[in-house]
Amino acid sequence: MSHGSHTETHGPTYLWLAAVPLTLFLLLAWGLARYDLPWRGEVSWIPSLGVSLAFRIDGLSAQMLALITGIGTWIFVYASGYLAHEPRRGQLFAILILFMLAMIGAVTADNLVVLFLFWELTSITSFLLVGFNHEQASARAAARQALLITMGGGLALLGGLVLLGQMAGSWTLSGIVAAGPALVDDPRLPYALPLVLLGAFTKSAQFPFHFWLPNAMSAPTPVSAYLHSATMVKLGIYLMARLDPAFNDLLFWEVMLIGTGTVTAVWAAVLALRERDLKRILARSTVSALGTLTLLIGLPSPGAGLAVVAFLFAHALYKAPLFMVAGNIDHATGTRNIDHLMGLRRAMPLTAAAAVLAGLSMAGLPLSFGFVAKDAISIAKSEAEVLLLVSYATVFVNAIAVAVAGVAAIRVFWGPPESPRGQVHEVSWRMFVPPLAIVLLGIEFDFFPALADPLLLAAARTISPELGAVDLSAAYDLNVLLSATGMTAVVGLLFFLTWDRLHHALHRLHWLDRFGPAALYESLLNALTRIAAWQTRLLQHGRLSGYMRLTFLALLAMGAYIWLHTDSRVVLQWNWSTHAWAWIVACLLIVTGAGAALLLRDRLGVLMASGLVGYGSAVLFLFAGAPDLAFTQFAVETVLVVVAASVLPRYGRAVSRREPWRWVNGVLAVAAGAGTFLLLAHLQGLPVNTELADGFGRMSLPEAHGHNVVNVIIVDFRALDTLGEIVVVAFSLLAALPLLGGIRKGRTS
Amino acid sequence: MSLMLMLGISLTVAAGVLLALSRDLFRLIVGLAVLGSATNLIVFMAARPGSLIPPLVEAGTQQLSTAAANPLPQALVLTAIVIGFALLCFALVLGAWLAGNSAGDADQLRDAEPAATDAVKPPVLEP
Numbered sequence: 001m002s003h004g005s006h007t008e009t010h011g012p013t014y015l016w017l018a019a020v021p022l023t024l025f026l027l028l029a030w031g032l033a034r035y036d037l038p039w040r041g042e043v044s045w046i047p048s049l050g051v052s053l054a055f056r057i058d059g060l061s062a063q064m065l066a067l068i069t070g071i072g073t074w075i076f077v078y079a080s081g082y083l084a085h086e087p088r089r090g091q092l093f094a095i096l097i098l099f100m101l102a103m104i105g106a107v108t109a110d111n112l113v114v115l116f117l118f119w120e121l122t123s124i125t126s127f128l129l130v131g132f133n134h135e136q137a138s139a140r141a142a143a144r145q146a147l148l149i150t151m152g153g154g155l156a157l158l159g160g161l162v163l164l165g166q167m168a169g170s171w172t173l174s175g176i177v178a179a180g181p182a183l184v185d186d187p188r189l190p191y192a193l194p195l196v197l198l199g200a201f202t203k204s205a206q207f208p209f210h211f212w213l214p215n216a217m218s219a220p221t222p223v224s225a226y227l228h229s230a231t232m233v234k235l236g237i238y239l240m241a242r243l244d245p246a247f248n249d250l251l252f253w254e255v256m257l258i259g260t261g262t263v264t265a266v267w268a269a270v271l272a273l274r275e276r277d278l279k280r281i282l283a284r285s286t287v288s289a290l291g292t293l294t295l296l297i298g299l300p301s302p303g304a305g306l307a308v309v310a311f312l313f314a315h316a317l318y319k320a321p322l323f324m325v326a327g328n329i330d331h332a333t334g335t336r337n338i339d340h341l342m343g344l345r346r347a348m349p350l351t352a353a354a355a356v357l358a359g360l361s362m363a364g365l366p367l368s369f370g371f372v373a374k375d376a377i378s379i380a381k382s383e384a385e386v387l388l389l390v391s392y393a394t395v396f397v398n399a400i401a402v403a404v405a406g407v408a409a410i411r412v413f414w415g416p417p418e419s420p421r422g423q424v425h426e427v428s429w430r431m432f433v434p435p436l437a438i439v440l441l442g443i444e445f446d447f448f449p450a451l452a453d454p455l456l457l458a459a460a461r462t463i464s465p466e467l468g469a470v471d472l473s474a475a476y477d478l479n480v481l482l483s484a485t486g487m488t489a490v491v492g493l494l495f496f497l498t499w500d501r502l503h504h505a506l507h508r509l510h511w512l513d514r515f516g517p518a519a520l521y522e523s524l525l526n527a528l529t530r531i532a533a534w535q536t537r538l539l540q541h542g543r544l545s546g547y548m549r550l551t552f553l554a555l556l557a558m559g560a561y562i563w564l565h566t567d568s569r570v571v572l573q574w575n576w577s578t579h580a581w582a583w584i585v586a587c588l589l590i591v592t593g594a595g596a597a598l599l600l601r602d603r604l605g606v607l608m609a610s611g612l613v614g615y616g617s618a619v620l621f622l623f624a625g626a627p628d629l630a631f632t633q634f635a636v637e638t639v640l641v642v643v644a645a646s647v648l649p650r651y652g653r654a655v656s657r658r659e660p661w662r663w664v665n666g667v668l669a670v671a672a673g674a675g676t677f678l679l680l681a682h683l684q685g686l687p688v689n690t691e692l693a694d695g696f697g698r699m700s701l702p703e704a705h706g707h708n709v710v711n712v713i714i715v716d717f718r719a720l721d722t723l724g725e726i727v728v729v730a731f732s733l734l735a736a737l738p739l740l741g742g743i744r745k746g747r748t749s
Numbered sequence: 750m751s752l753m754l755m756l757g758i759s760l761t762v763a764a765g766v767l768l769a770l771s772r773d774l775f776r777l778i779v780g781l782a783v784l785g786s787a788t789n790l791i792v793f794m795a796a797r798p799g800s801l802i803p804p805l806v807e808a809g810t811q812q813l814s815t816a817a818a819n820p821l822p823q824a825l826v827l828t829a830i831v832i833g834f835a836l837l838c839f840a841l842v843l844g845a846w847l848a849g850n851s852a853g854d855a856d857q858l859r860d861a862e863p864a865a866t867d868a869v870k871p872p873v874l875e876p
Contacts, residue, residue: 650846701806729834
């Protein structure tokens with residue numbers, strides 16, 4: 001971002017792009033008003049694999065869609081202002097649009113494969129957006145971390161979804177939920193559920209994967225507000241909520257969700273106290289909220305669905321504006337460090353107003369939608385009779401939320417103005433209208449519940465089908481609520497006032513970080529590169545004879561494996577044919593040639609000796625009814641020796657140094673020879689199959705009009721193979737030509 | 750096929766492997782040539798040749814006489830000889846080109862490996 005440097009970049013602001021989510025939002029609203037949920041659509045895609053583009057929009061999907069398109073509209077307006085000085089803003093908008101479509105696909109997909117594809121697409125677009133400022137090493141590291149963790153979870157999710165699909169016999173989410181109770185006794189469930197939860201936990205930054213989300217704050221602020229608070233990180237919550245009706249009765253599900261959710265909520269709240277960067281404080285509190293959501297899904301009460309839905313909605317409506325506020329402050333002052341931010345309310349009154357209203361909702365104070373959500377949460381918990389520990393934890397988490405709200409809404413805006421660093425002034429309308437609009441929307445929902453209640457209730461019934469008719473916004477149990485709100489408010493105020501002291505106390509414990517999951521991630525990543533380097537050194541050492549040794553060793557191992565697993569008979573016989581004398585001569589030539597090539601030191605001698613092997617083979621072919629082979633071999637061997645002799649001087653003097661690994665080489669050679677002998681002896685015992693040869697012999701003259709059967713096979717029956725052979729020869733010539741040119745010029749080095 | 754030939758081919762394979770494992774680039778290529786020849790013989794011998802009569806359809810007859818040699822392994826080996834020849838020619842030229850930098854030492858070929866200065870991969874130590 002171009003903090004401070006206000007060089008105008010010309011070109012489009014892309015404000016009109018906000019019309020895309022707005023249109024989708026209006027379409028959704030119109031659809032909701034006219035048609036009953038759920039809506040379905042299906043297009044066959046890969047029928048052989050049971051993959052179809054199946055989409056299903058029910059209450060939960062509709063609520064997510066409303067968030068994605070509704071908040072998305074304001075995010076696009078905000079981004080056009082925030083990125084006014086960013087020359088690459090076109091790219092960012094393109095990825096944002098892609099992300100939005102992926103997100104819409106993910107929350108509407110019914111088919112498991114389609115869900116997974118869109119799920120991963122959101123991870124990829126998130127990676128691109130987190131690493132948008134790719135000149136910064138920290139942004140690159142954060143992007144890689146977000147990608148590795150969410151994609152690793154995605155892999156687990158794929159495994160879990162495949163298992164669930166097999167168990168339910170249905171490749172749709174709705175089918176799995178319908179089959180839910182029947183799956184409880186399936187032996188594959190203990191594998192499927194942890195895998196699915198791993199996917200959801202990584203995506204929604206649950207402990208111990210919570211650390212990627214604060215680091216993802218290196219993304220531009222519109223991205224943080226949209227992906228990393230309002231939508232993408234809710235995808236894991238969405239999936240868990242969607243599967244909750246099927247598995248809510250399972251103790252494992254309940255324990256995992258409540259346990260992980262509570263730990264995440266508490267730990268992230270503690271970590272929020274350790275941050276000084278406003279955006280990172282907000283990110284920590286987002287993780288805390290995600291933990292609360294996970295905990296709420298795990299609650300077995302019918303009111304839990306309502307609590308999840310209400311809190312999900314409220315959180316998006318206050319956290320996105322708070323991120324925008326942090327972005328505005330960053331834009332205006334050039335810093336997000338709360339130590340340097342004070343008394344901004346005079347300079348930025350409208351941003352301050354948005355911050356205060358969002359803060360009210362975050363603190364769960366009356367007049368805000370957050371209040372409604374808190375109410376729903378209290379009801380859900382009182383119904384579920386949760387552990388006392390969980391209750392205390394939520395009070396603590398809520399109190400920290402109050403304190404964070406205080407920091408973001410009061411601390412930076414009130415008090416005496418910090419000595420002005422440059423001229424701090426209010427940001428452009430495109431940056432203060434969106435947060436104000438979103439928080440005002442939240443307050444409006446509080447006063448006119450009829451606007452949001454039907455949608456929220458429909459969504460809640462997706463999670464808790466047994467939920468009766470409730471009037472969400474009037475369901476206050478005032479006594480419970482006021483005492484709970486009052487207590488959190490008081491404790492929260494305490495945290496807010498002692499924020500700096502707590503921060504310093506926690507800072508003294510920073511040595512504990514070495515044992516945290518973030519440190520584990522780092523050391524795993526380092527181990528990966530170290531192992532890769534070690535293995536590269538081991539295998540790719542640049543010694544050709546080493547590579548050859550490994551190749552022969554592998555060949556021998558494979559041969560030995562096959563030998564040991566074959567029912568093999570070894571047949572040895574002196575089978576003297578009528579031309580035994582010619583075969584003896586050929587054999588002697590071959591063995592003498594091979595032996596001499598081995599023993600001779602002089603390169604020309606080695607070359608000549610190897611020629612003997614070829615000539616010996618030619619003699620053998622000649623006296624085995626294969627004159628064509630014999631002549632070809634004679635010709636080839638002669639030309640080869642000529643070619644070799646012509647480039648021989650370029651090889652310089654023979655290497656006089658001792659061969660390394662001599663004994664290993666010897667053992668390998670002996671093993672190869674023995675293996676060949678066994679192979680040949682085994683061949684002796686097998687019957688000869690002459691079916692093909694007889695067929696060729698029969699058809700050669702009538703069909704191919706050729707007397708020479710070998711020629712006919714090559715140029716007619718197997719003509720395509722021969723074409724391939726010609727191509728190989730031509731390519732080797734083409735490859736050799738430039739090398740020859742290089743040799744002729746002489747190597748300079 | 751006689752035991753003698755089996756022994757001969759096995760010895761040739763052993764010699765070829767030993768040559769191919771050599772550190773001298775030229776001997777390595779010669780080793781490949783020897784191994785190629787030996788492999789051709791194995792394929793050829795797999796059909797257990799015994800007849801001296803080439804697989805030619807005699808004039809006046811319509812099909813190959815049963816006394817003639819099996820044409821199939823001959824066609825296979827013929828293809829193999831030509832391809833092996835082409836590859837060996839290329840190997841010889843490539844070897845000559847590489848030898849300019851490495852004095853024909855197959856253990857000094859670094860062209861395809863990461864640079865010795867690469868941070869991840871320290872230089873290779875000489876044995």
